[in-house]
Amino acid sequence: MGLIILIGIIVVVFLSIVGIYNSLIGKKNEVKxxxxxIDVQLKKRYDLIPNLVESVKQYMxxxxxxxxxxxxLRSQAxxxxxxxxQKVDLNNQMSQALGSLKVAVENYPDLKSNQNxxxxxxxxxxxxxxxxxxxxxxxxxxxxYNNALEMFPSNIVAAMISxxxxxxxxxxxxxxxxxxxxxxxxx
Amino acid sequence: MKINDINSxxxxxxxxxxxxxxxxxxxxxxxxxxxxxIFIPIVVFVVYWLPxxxxxxxxxxxxxxxxxxxxxxxxxxxKREFKHKVIREVFKHINKDLEYFPENYIGENVxxxxxLFSKKHNHYKGDDxxxxxxxxxxxxxxxxxxEHVYRDSKGNSRRVTIFRGIxxxxxxxxxxxxxxxxxxxxxxxxxxxxxxxxxSMFSGFNGELVSLENPEFENAFKTISTxxxxxxxxxxxxxxxxxxxxKKKFNCDIFVSFIGTRMNIALPQNKNWFEPSVWSRTxxxxxxxxxxxxxxxIKIIEITNMNTRIWTKEA
Numbered sequence: 001m002g003l004i005i006l007i008g009i010i011v012v013v014f015l016s017i018v019g020i021y022n023s024l025i026g027k028k029n030e031v032k033x034x035x036x037x038i039d040v041q042l043k044k045r046y047d048l049i050p051n052l053v054e055s056v057k058q059y060m061x062x063x064x065x066x067x068x069x070x071x072x073l074r075s076q077a078x079x080x081x082x083x084x085x086q087k088v089d090l091n092n093q094m095s096q097a098l099g100s101l102k103v104a105v106e107n108y109p110d111l112k113s114n115q116n117x118x119x120x121x122x123x124x125x126x127x128x129x130x131x132x133x134x135x136x137x138x139x140x141x142x143x144x145y146n147n148a149l150e151m152f153p154s155n156i157v158a159a160m161i162s163x164x165x166x167x168x169x170x171x172x173x174x175x176x177x178x179x180x181x182x183x184x185x186x187x
Numbered sequence: 188m189k190i191n192d193i194n195s196x197x198x199x200x201x202x203x204x205x206x207x208x209x210x211x212x213x214x215x216x217x218x219x220x221x222x223x224x225i226f227i228p229i230v231v232f233v234v235y236w237l238p239x240x241x242x243x244x245x246x247x248x249x250x251x252x253x254x255x256x257x258x259x260x261x262x263x264x265x266k267r268e269f270k271h272k273v274i275r276e277v278f279k280h281i282n283k284d285l286e287y288f289p290e291n292y293i294g295e296n297v298x299x300x301x302x303l304f305s306k307k308h309n310h311y312k313g314d315d316x317x318x319x320x321x322x323x324x325x326x327x328x329x330x331x332x333x334e335h336v337y338r339d340s341k342g343n344s345r346r347v348t349i350f351r352g353i354x355x356x357x358x359x360x361x362x363x364x365x366x367x368x369x370x371x372x373x374x375x376x377x378x379x380x381x382x383x384x385x386x387s388m389f390s391g392f393n394g395e396l397v398s399l400e401n402p403e404f405e406n407a408f409k410t411i412s413t414x415x416x417x418x419x420x421x422x423x424x425x426x427x428x429x430x431x432x433x434k435k436k437f438n439c440d441i442f443v444s445f446i447g448t449r450m451n452i453a454l455p456q457n458k459n460w461f462e463p464s465v466w467s468r469t470x471x472x473x474x475x476x477x478x479x480x481x482x483x484x485i486k487i488i489e490i491t492n493m494n495t496r497i498w499t500k501e502a
Contacts, residue, residue: 034415034416037416121497122497122498122499122501123499125497125498126361126362126498126499129361129420129423129498130416130420132419132420132423133416133417133419133420133423134416134419136400136419137415137416137419139400140397140398140399140400140415141415143398144398
């Protein structure tokens with residue numbers, strides 16, 4: 001009788017460990033998956049840049065510097081072989097540059113009524129919203145994963161297979177500072 | 188829309204309508220009263236002399252039949268006229284762009300595709316349908332009452348209400364590919380973290396549980412979606428705040444879904460709005476309550492920012 005109970009306990013423990021292990025792997029892969037999802041959206045944004053620069057170039061005579069900076073950032077991003085931190089840094093710079101562009105567009109009423117530009121603007125807004133959403137999804141996946149790493153009983157299994165914590169996506173220090181509108185206008 | 192507005196509307200336009208309807212109301216009311224005065228003594232008499240189950244059934248059937256007749260002949264025409272004259276005026280005063288159809292209601296396909304209520308219904312009715320554009324957003328809403336009636340072999344029936352209240356459907360301001368449904372969260376409210384793990388086991392409906400960053404939102408709602416990213420695309424931080432505000436405004440649990448081209452919101456109510464009573468003339472207080480809830484429904488568009496159309500989906 002005692003033997004049956006012992007076997008029963010061992011089976012239950014074994015099944016629990018299997019369940020926890022699988023769940024941990026699932027969470028780890030979800031983190032990878034959602035990180036890739038951000039990349040997809042960022043690439044979409046890069047793809048929009050040439051068209052955007054072309055359509056505003058003729059109107060925005062005083063923003064040559066800003067436009068060439070945007071084009072430069074894009075070529076750097078497309079060049080490949082970038083580390084994650086380089087990628088993140090480039091993307092942050094791109095977000096800032098696009099932000100400055102948006103502010104500058106206010107000075108060109110002709111451009112604001114150009115249909116081509118308006119369509120691009122909408123598409124860009126959409127991509128930005130998708131980037132936001134995919135970043136939030138990534139953070140959620142990371143939180144779920146990190147929770148499993150730290151909480152009982154999955155922390156035991158996690159330690160056994162040496163899983164490491166992932167980092168949340170945080171706004172860059174530069175982005176966190178309040179937007180200095182005057183600086184942007186002078187760009 | 189201020190209280191004074193409705194007060195002056197009441198005095199200038201509504202009161203004359205209400206007074207002109209008094210004759211119809213009295214007819215309906217008096218018919219009801221006289222019927223009961225005649226019928227109740229008959230019931231007492233018959234039951235005293237022939238107390239049997241058949242007698243009860245015949246009397247109950249007769250009662251139901253006559254009440255149905257009175258409703259059709261007197262009460263419903265009164266209610267119809269009230270809605271067409273008085274309620275229409277109240278709505279027009281608050282918003283001129285919406286068209287009011289008192290006898291219509293949201294189409295069954297809109298209700299079903301919204302996926303707000305998974306339980307199948309076999310009875311579907313409603314009233315007070317409005318449709319039109321608020322700003323740039325196409326909207327439609329009405330009162331709905333959906334039920335599932337269970338009939339057993341003995342002929343007994345049991346009615347279960349699935350949804351009763353206001354059903355609101357608007358053209359969503361972004362393109363959606365999948366489905367996201369937000370329902371009141373019973374488990375997390377009561378069981379906290381354990382509730383969360385229980386929820387993930389019973390998510391049933393074809394989608395994954397979505398954990399969002401707003402703690403108040405997470406406590407109040409359970410979100411299921413076909414895509415983690417798209418759920419967050421629809422439920423931005425400001426949208427979550429908006430939905431919480433709507434919940435507070437209506438003081439009830441709300442159900443929201445983002446499916447197809449629409450945002451659907453179901454607001455359960457425990458009464459049928461915009462109805463007159465045959466027993467007394469509708470007073471200013473009641474008119475104000477009608478005006479208030481109507482104006483709150485309209486405000487949904489403003490609170491959720493549906494008229495902000497800066498993405499690829501234009502109005």
